[in-house]
Amino acid sequence: MTRITVPIGPQHPLIKEPIAIRLDVQGERVLAAEIGIGYVHRGLEHLLQRRTYAQGVAIVERICGICSHAHTTAYCQCIEALALLETPPRALAIRTLLCELERIHSHLLWLGVLAEAIGFNTIFMYAWREREQVLDIMEAISGGRIAHGVNVIGGVREDVTAQQARQALAMLNALREQMRTFVDLVERDRSFLRRTQGIGRLTREDVRAYGIVGPVARASGATLDIRRAAPYAAYTWLHVPHAVLVEGDVLARARVRVAEVQYSLSLCEQLLAALPEGALTTRSPRRVPEGEAITRIEAPRGELLYYVRSDGSDKPARVHARTPTLPTLMALRTMLPGLHTGDVAAVVAGADLCMACADR
Amino acid sequence: MAEIVALAEIVLFPGALYLVTLGLLLSWVDRKATALLQGRVGPPLYQPLADLVKLLGKEDILTRGADANLAAALPVLALACTLTAGLLVPVGNHSVIAFHGDLIVVLFLLSLPTLALFLAGLNVPSVYNILGGNRALLQYLSFELPLMLGIAAPAVYARNWSIDALMKLQVGYHWFMLALPLGFLVATLGLIGKLERLPLDSPHAKAEIGAGPLTEYSGRKLALWRLVTWVQTVVGVNLMVAVYLGGADSAWAYWGFGAYALKVLMYTAGLALVQVLYARLRVDQVADLSWRTLVPLGLAQLVLAVWIGG
Numbered sequence: 001m002t003r004i005t006v007p008i009g010p011q012h013p014l015i016k017e018p019i020a021i022r023l024d025v026q027g028e029r030v031l032a033a034e035i036g037i038g039y040v041h042r043g044l045e046h047l048l049q050r051r052t053y054a055q056g057v058a059i060v061e062r063i064c065g066i067c068s069h070a071h072t073t074a075y076c077q078c079i080e081a082l083a084l085l086e087t088p089p090r091a092l093a094i095r096t097l098l099c100e101l102e103r104i105h106s107h108l109l110w111l112g113v114l115a116e117a118i119g120f121n122t123i124f125m126y127a128w129r130e131r132e133q134v135l136d137i138m139e140a141i142s143g144g145r146i147a148h149g150v151n152v153i154g155g156v157r158e159d160v161t162a163q164q165a166r167q168a169l170a171m172l173n174a175l176r177e178q179m180r181t182f183v184d185l186v187e188r189d190r191s192f193l194r195r196t197q198g199i200g201r202l203t204r205e206d207v208r209a210y211g212i213v214g215p216v217a218r219a220s221g222a223t224l225d226i227r228r229a230a231p232y233a234a235y236t237w238l239h240v241p242h243a244v245l246v247e248g249d250v251l252a253r254a255r256v257r258v259a260e261v262q263y264s265l266s267l268c269e270q271l272l273a274a275l276p277e278g279a280l281t282t283r284s285p286r287r288v289p290e291g292e293a294i295t296r297i298e299a300p301r302g303e304l305l306y307y308v309r310s311d312g313s314d315k316p317a318r319v320h321a322r323t324p325t326l327p328t329l330m331a332l333r334t335m336l337p338g339l340h341t342g343d344v345a346a347v348v349a350g351a352d353l354c355m356a357c358a359d360r
Numbered sequence: 361m362a363e364i365v366a367l368a369e370i371v372l373f374p375g376a377l378y379l380v381t382l383g384l385l386l387s388w389v390d391r392k393a394t395a396l397l398q399g400r401v402g403p404p405l406y407q408p409l410a411d412l413v414k415l416l417g418k419e420d421i422l423t424r425g426a427d428a429n430l431a432a433a434l435p436v437l438a439l440a441c442t443l444t445a446g447l448l449v450p451v452g453n454h455s456v457i458a459f460h461g462d463l464i465v466v467l468f469l470l471s472l473p474t475l476a477l478f479l480a481g482l483n484v485p486s487v488y489n490i491l492g493g494n495r496a497l498l499q500y501l502s503f504e505l506p507l508m509l510g511i512a513a514p515a516v517y518a519r520n521w522s523i524d525a526l527m528k529l530q531v532g533y534h535w536f537m538l539a540l541p542l543g544f545l546v547a548t549l550g551l552i553g554k555l556e557r558l559p560l561d562s563p564h565a566k567a568e569i570g571a572g573p574l575t576e577y578s579g580r581k582l583a584l585w586r587l588v589t590w591v592q593t594v595v596g597v598n599l600m601v602a603v604y605l606g607g608a609d610s611a612w613a614y615w616g617f618g619a620y621a622l623k624v625l626m627y628t629a630g631l632a633l634v635q636v637l638y639a640r641l642r643v644d645q646v647a648d649l650s651w652r653t654l655v656p657l658g659l660a661q662l663v664l665a666v667w668i669g670g
Contacts, residue, residue, distance in 0.1 A: 004487060004490075005487070006487050006488075006491070006569075007487070012570070013566045013567055013570060014566075014567040014568070028643060028644070115639070116567065117567040118567075118639045118640055119558055119559060119561065119565060119566075119567070119639050119640025120638070120639035120640070121394075121398065121558070121636075122397070122398050122636045122637070123639075125398040125399060125400060126398070126399065129399055189639075191559065191637075191638040191639040191641075192639055194639070194641070194642075194645065195639050195640070195642065340642060340643070340644065341491070341568060341569075341643075342562065342565070342568055342642035342643050342644070343642065344568065345565070345567035345568050349567070
């Protein structure tokens with residue numbers, strides 16, 4: 001049989017963001033895969049060096065359209081560490097609340113994308129409909145559905161009023177009811193299992209070798225979760241349950257994420273029920289003392305690392321973000337060969353790639 | 361006068377114009393029912409017509425290396441075959457042409473468009489088209505037999521190969537769906553595969569190979585191919601209604617056409633329900649379903665039909 005090359009991307013219905021996957025295919029079997037990235041490189045890290053620290057918050061927020069709040073949280077934490085700022089507990093709680101809301105919306109969005117990739121349009125519609133509720137809560141709190149503009153250096157800009165908290169709790173309660181559909185889907189639905197079980201498998205050794213983080217790693221038996229390993233913000237006083245499975249296939253990734261949505265729901269409820277009183281911000285200096293700092297946070301896709309170096313001026317000398325997509329992206333070269341061409345969609349969608357994060 | 365009536369039957373009702381209009385309507389029913397089941401609003405009634413008109417006005421581009429004549433002829437051939445098949449299948453309680461053995465001719469005419477689609481895919485030198493064309497052929501090999509077995513069961517059961525006669529035999533709620541439930545199931549799944557509808561739509565699985573065999577087609581040719589699918593749906597649904605659901609049979613004689621229309625709409629909504637409930641099957645799972653499940657079931661039903669029929 002002849003070998004043919006099937007290009008997926010940079011423009012293709014499967015992928016929501018530009019990435020080029022070239023599949024070497026014989027019959028319906030994938031022999032090799034080449035990954036090409038860089039299509040959404042915007043030079044944002046360089047741009048950050050030319051703007052003040054405060055302006056940088058708006059830039060890092062625009063690195064990614066799904067985990068925008070995770071980026072600003074990591075960036076602000078990094079500068080707060082450099083400038084030795086004490087962030088008030090109420091600000092930390094609101095930050096964490098948005099982090100968890102963002103995780104819910106990111107995971108539901110991912111579930112929809114996976115469902116569409118395996119031709120399960122109903123679940124795609126349901127997942128994105130439920131995701132809207134989370135976006136509504138975030139809009140009520142911050143005025144923004146995607147870019148929230150909540151984080152500032154030294155605290156948060158938006159307060160959560162008692163009435164907003166009550167409304168949000170009611171909506172989260174409704175969402176918890178709806179999550180039963182998705183639990184049933186990933187646990188029992190035969191047509192879903194048939195398309196996700198046993199494909200795109202990664203072992204714990206693969207996870208270690210590639211440095212994979214987040215839900216993909218936790219679906220392969222790795223227990224890494226920054227919220228537990230190195231608690232930050234409100235996670236220092238919250239108990240974060242974790243979902244770890246060992247199968248390492250697309251189904252396990254789906255199960256981990258559905259479980260995480262439920263955990264995030266209860267974290268949000270805990271935070272909303274008992275928001276600490278106090279100020280929202282501390283005064284932050286215009287110039288940051290010389291030095292360098294690293295922070296790690298658990299973004300929806302896994303560990304997000306920020307490095308900031310200051311030369312004492314009002315602009316950072318260097319800002320670097322290490323996003324969770326990169327190692328998963330490289331692991332595609334292990335996951336794709338040997339697959340049936342019909343499974344490529346499920347594996348690529350199931351990897352939850354965020355190209356805007358990876359390319360910056 | 362007789363010639364004018366015959367011409368009107370072929371061109372207007374229940375021929376080409378009716379089949380195309382009903383195709384647009386069923387496409388709307390399908391989309392609307394799917395949308396409602398998924399918790400969406402769905403398109404307005406005129407949407408399929410608007411889509412068709414807009415597509416007809418679009419620029420018609422063909423990839424270099426493709427045979428222009430073949431590309432132009434194939435959708436016309438497919439549409440002609442489907443419309444001809446439509447004349448043989450009863451609309452209400454009346455078909456334009458009816459003769460002994462027309463059931464076999466209809467099945468033959470319905471299989472030609474699938475082969476034309478396969479050729480249309482191979483005609484364009486693009487990876488997605490060729491993979492899609494191959495999958496269309498696999499689909500053809502997988503679902504032609506279950507559909508034929510399913511449709512043949514009532515014919516064997518009643519010892520009659522005329523659609524019209526089969527329909528008339530069911531008068532008084534002796535629907536073959538009740539006597540031959542397995543055959544009905546196999547034929548319905550065969551039809552879903554034949555029409556390449558979810559969950560059996562791997563020949564044009566969007567996330568895998570784009571639009572499959574029709575990826576590089578645009579404008580009028582694509583519009584014609586769409587039309588082929590819709591008219592095929594109409595003919596398939598009409599055939600199932602006539603052979604399995606008693607056609608225009610109802611308790612009230614004057615209500616004949618209404619009963620037929622209701623059954624057609626309900627059956628289409630049923631297809632929409634199946635589409636909503638399941639994830640797409642992978643190509644090899646499709647072949648598995650057909651050869652390991654549907655074909656044995658169809659054969660069993662056939663044997664059973666010979667046994668209990670007569």
